[in-house]
Amino acid sequence: MNALALTEQPLILVVDDEPHLRSSLSSLLNLHGYASSTADGGKSALLALKENKYALILLDLCMPGIDGHQVMEQIIENRLDTCVIVVSGDTCIDSAISALRRGACDYLKKPYTIEELMLKIEKALAKRRLEQENRQINLQLKESERWYRYMVNSSPDFIYTLDADGYCTFCNDRVETLLGYNKAGVIGKHFSTFIHAEDLPAAQYVIQERRSGDRATNNIEIRIPHGTESTLLTLEFNSFGIYDKADDTTPPRYIGTYGVAKDITEKKKAAELILYQAYHDLLTGLANRKLFKDHLELAIAQARRYKHMLALMFLDLDRFKRVNDTLGHVVGDHLLIEVAARLKKCLREGDTLARQGGDEFTLLLPQIDSQESAKSAADKIIKAFGEPFYIDGHELYVPMSIGIALFPENGDSIDTLIKNADIAMYDSKAKGRNRYQIYSPNMNTTFDERFSLEIQMHKALERNEFQVVYQPQINVVSGRISGMEALVRWTSPLLGNMSPMEFIPLAEDTGLIIPISEFVLRSAFKQAKLWKQAGLLPPRVAINISSQHLEQDKFVDYIGMLLLEYELTGSMFEIEITESTLLNEGEHIIEKLRKITSMGIKIALDDFGTGYSSLSYLKKFPIDTIKIDQSFMPKFIGDSDNESIITAICTLAQSLHLNLIAEGVEEADQYRLLHTLNCNEAQGYLFSKPLSGHDITDLLIKNTPLGQQYLPTQDCFNL
Numbered sequence: 083m084n085a086l087a088l089t090e091q092p093l094i095l096v097v098d099d100e101p102h103l104r105s106s107l108s109s110l111l112n113l114h115g116y117a118s119s120t121a122d123g124g125k126s127a128l129l130a131l132k133e134n135k136y137a138l139i140l141l142d143l144c145m146p147g148i149d150g151h152q153v154m155e156q157i158i159e160n161r162l163d164t165c166v167i168v169v170s171g172d173t174c175i176d177s178a179i180s181a182l183r184r185g186a187c188d189y190l191k192k193p194y195t196i197e198e199l200m201l202k203i204e205k206a207l208a209k210r211r212l213e214q215e216n217r218q219i220n221l222q223l224k225e226s227e228r229w230y231r232y233m234v235n236s237s238p239d240f241i242y243t244l245d246a247d248g249y250c251t252f253c254n255d256r257v258e259t260l261l262g263y264n265k266a267g268v269i270g271k272h273f274s275t276f277i278h279a280e281d282l283p284a285a286q287y288v289i290q291e292r293r294s295g296d297r298a299t300n301n302i303e304i305r306i307p308h309g310t311e312s313t314l315l316t317l318e319f320n321s322f323g324i325y326d327k328a329d330d331t332t333p334p335r336y337i338g339t340y341g342v343a344k345d346i347t348e349k350k351k352a353a354e355l356i357l358y359q360a361y362h363d364l365l366t367g368l369a370n371r372k373l374f375k376d377h378l379e380l381a382i383a384q385a386r387r388y389k390h391m392l393a394l395m396f397l398d399l400d401r402f403k404r405v406n407d408t409l410g411h412v413v414g415d416h417l418l419i420e421v422a423a424r425l426k427k428c429l430r431e432g433d434t435l436a437r438q439g440g441d442e443f444t445l446l447l448p449q450i451d452s453q454e455s456a457k458s459a460a461d462k463i464i465k466a467f468g469e470p471f472y473i474d475g476h477e478l479y480v481p482m483s484i485g486i487a488l489f490p491e492n493g494d495s496i497d498t499l500i501k502n503a504d505i506a507m508y509d510s511k512a513k514g515r516n517r518y519q520i521y522s523p524n525m526n527t528t529f530d531e532r533f534s535l536e537i538q539m540h541k542a543l544e545r546n547e548f549q550v551v552y553q554p555q556i557n558v559v560s561g562r563i564s565g566m567e568a569l570v571r572w573t574s575p576l577l578g579n580m581s582p583m584e585f586i587p588l589a590e591d592t593g594l595i596i597p598i599s600e601f602v603l604r605s606a607f608k609q610a611k612l613w614k615q616a617g618l619l620p621p622r623v624a625i626n627i628s629s630q631h632l633e634q635d636k637f638v639d640y641i642g643m644l645l646l647e648y649e650l651t652g653s654m655f656e657i658e659i660t661e662s663t664l665l666n667e668g669e670h671i672i673e674k675l676r677k678i679t680s681m682g683i684k685i686a687l688d689d690f691g692t693g694y695s696s697l698s699y700l701k702k703f704p705i706d707t708i709k710i711d712q713s714f715m716p717k718f719i720g721d722s723d724n725e726s727i728i729t730a731i732c733t734l735a736q737s738l739h740l741n742l743i744a745e746g747v748e749e750a751d752q753y754r755l756l757h758t759l760n761c762n763e764a765q766g767y768l769f770s771k772p773l774s775g776h777d778i779t780d781l782l783i784k785n786t787p788l789g790q791q792y793l794p795t796q797d798c799f800n801l
């Protein structure tokens with residue numbers, strides 16, 4: 083039923099067996115603006131009620147046949163929505179009363195005045211209207227309550243009310259579907275039962291919020307452990323105080339709170355992930371550059387305030403690029419993960435380790451009492467990296483170069499500390515890697531030079547500023563030239579004479595070593611060809627090969643091509659490699675070295691004794707010669723440490739049938755010692771500095787023994 087139905091003109095049915103009464107009533111009603119129809123008795127009344135809806139029936143009780151009472155009964159039985167005014171003569175007063183009891187809304191006694199009639203009709207219709215409206219309102223209320231209930235329960239948010247003491251008085255179905263609690267179990271419980279312990283203070287504040295309206299606390303995050311699963315949900319609470327306002331005179335009484343909580347667990351997780359990604363290196367899980375800077379900034383502020391020192395380390399893997407280039411990025415990535423894990427083991431609580439990118443890491447020691455603490459931390463790291471990594475079946479040695487900058491000594495801002503630690507790191511690389519350096523101001527030039535050196539080196543290749551010199555190696559017994567080592571020289575118009583010690587490491591870092599090395603090889607082959615053409619006994623020429631060059635796939639082919647091009651035999655050449663090359667490259671290098679030796683080329687192990695000195699690889703790799711590093715040459719008479727090392731190496735070489743060359747021989751005593759120890763060959767300033775190809779040609783032509791004069795005379799006679 084709608085509002086229109088209420089305003090429609092009401093239809094009235096006049097039921098009376100007296101015809102004149104019927105017609106006069108009918109016209110009277112019409113005259114008063116009511117629509118009406120008539121029925122001449124009970125039977126036709128029932129018929130009319132079936133066909134039409136009547137707002138009101140003026141029902142004569144005393145009628146022949148079906149009387150008014152029976153009509154009433156039918157109306158009740160069929161629950162017709164109509165009101166009945168019973169009309170009756172004096173004699174039927176009792177039955178009129180009983181009709182009223184059964185639901186008739188009024189009684190009109192015959193005879194009646196028009197006013198009486200009209201008044202009763204109006205009253206009855208007004209009452210009926212009121213009833214209808216009430217019914218309508220009730221219906222609407224029920225409907226809207228149903229809607230609200232539906233809305234509250236199907237809300238994606240958790241909705242609840244608490245009483246003034248914080249006990250739950252209502253909650254929607256989300257308590258079950260979202261939070262995993264049984265609704266009945268929650269009602270009557272104190273809210274604190276459900277809150278994550280750490281969030282209780284916040285919850286006390288927000289959930290028992292007494293303020294209301296605009297002043298209410300909004301969007302407070304509170305964690306709730308799931309009722310059945312072991313997950314922790316994060317909800318965003320909005321809570322409002324509920325007040326009972328009895329009248330205008332007394333202040334409103336606080337009766338509890340009502341709140342809505344939105345599940346933001348996923349949103350929070352996503353936000354946390356984004357935050358994590360913004361501040362971490364995803365490969366290693368370490369802090370990234372940004373987070374490191376944040377920590378450093380804080381540490382500097384604290385150090386300044388409490389007047390203590392802090393240390394910042396810049397760490398760089400010495401051979402990472404090579405691992406990446408030869409073994410691929412997957413192995414490289416795995417290595418970085420392991421490196422990070424090993425570094426972490428060297429840390430103390432409170433230290434921050436970060437990956438700056440590539441193979442560079444930074445470490446912050448936020449509070450140290452002296453330079454020594456920083457040094458011992460660096461020592462610990464260097465030592466830890468002395469052990470190999472086992473990555474995807476490869477044994478890898480990746481030493482670290484570390485630069486250290488101290489606050490406040492080496493800088494008092496983030497940027498200077500990072501820059502100076504970086505400078506110190508390059509300095510330790512330049513000083514031979516696998517070590518640490520504390521920053522000192524005179525390093526600045528070294529750092530700036532690095533860049534110009536790199537540029538200059540590029541130009542040097544184009545401008546042919548490189549040259550190859552040869553240092554003779556002599557037979558210890560005869561004193562004659564048995565071979566020579568090709569050594570690169572760089573004379574820069576800008577920088578002057580550059581030592582290979584300075585530029586070779588940089589060339590290795592930048593990849594320029596390949597064109598430089600190819601230039602040395604080509605020059606040495608060209609020179610050897612000249613000597614051969616001049617009919618000079620072709621001496622063996624040794625060439626230093628960096629591992630980067632050796633590990634190139636085409637290296638063996640390149641050598642083969644040179645031999646063909648210059649029409650030379652392999653036996654005229656030797657390549658010098660270092661221990662670390664063998665260690666870094668592992669198994670696959672054996673095959674390569676075999677291919678090289680199968681061309682007749684010899685392999686010499688350079689700087690023997692300075693590396694890891696694992697004797698096993700002397701047998702494992704096809705090595706012909708070992709070169710004792712010049713640092714083992716006894717420095718003075720009675721330098722027994724070095725003497726015993728040299729003695730041991732000589733014995734070892736002999737037992738393994740290896741050719742032995744001693745480097746850095748500057749003193750006759752050293753030469754004589756080598757002679758007594760039966761060392762095969764010697765090389766050093768005592769005999770000759772490295773010379774140009776032209777000067778060597780002269781020596782070869784003269785063929786004079788170079789070491790003869792230093793040996794006891796009988797040896798010379800024996801020659």
Ligand code: C2E
Binds near residue numbers: 766
């Ligand atoms: P190295 O292979 O150990 O070469 C020997 C170094 O000792 C040479 O220095 C040589 O001049 C020097 N030397 C020779 N006799 C004596 C001596 O009696 N006393 C002293 N104190 N030193 C002596 P250089 O030419 O400056 O080369 C330094 C290093 O640079 C070489 O050490 C080698 O590792 C590298 N290098 C030089 N040329 C090349 C090259 O063409 N390719 C590659 N990859 N590395 C090279």
Ligand code: CA
Binds near residue numbers: 567626658688
């Ligand atoms: Ca060498």
Ligand code: CA
Binds near residue numbers: 688689709711745
């Ligand atoms: Ca050497």
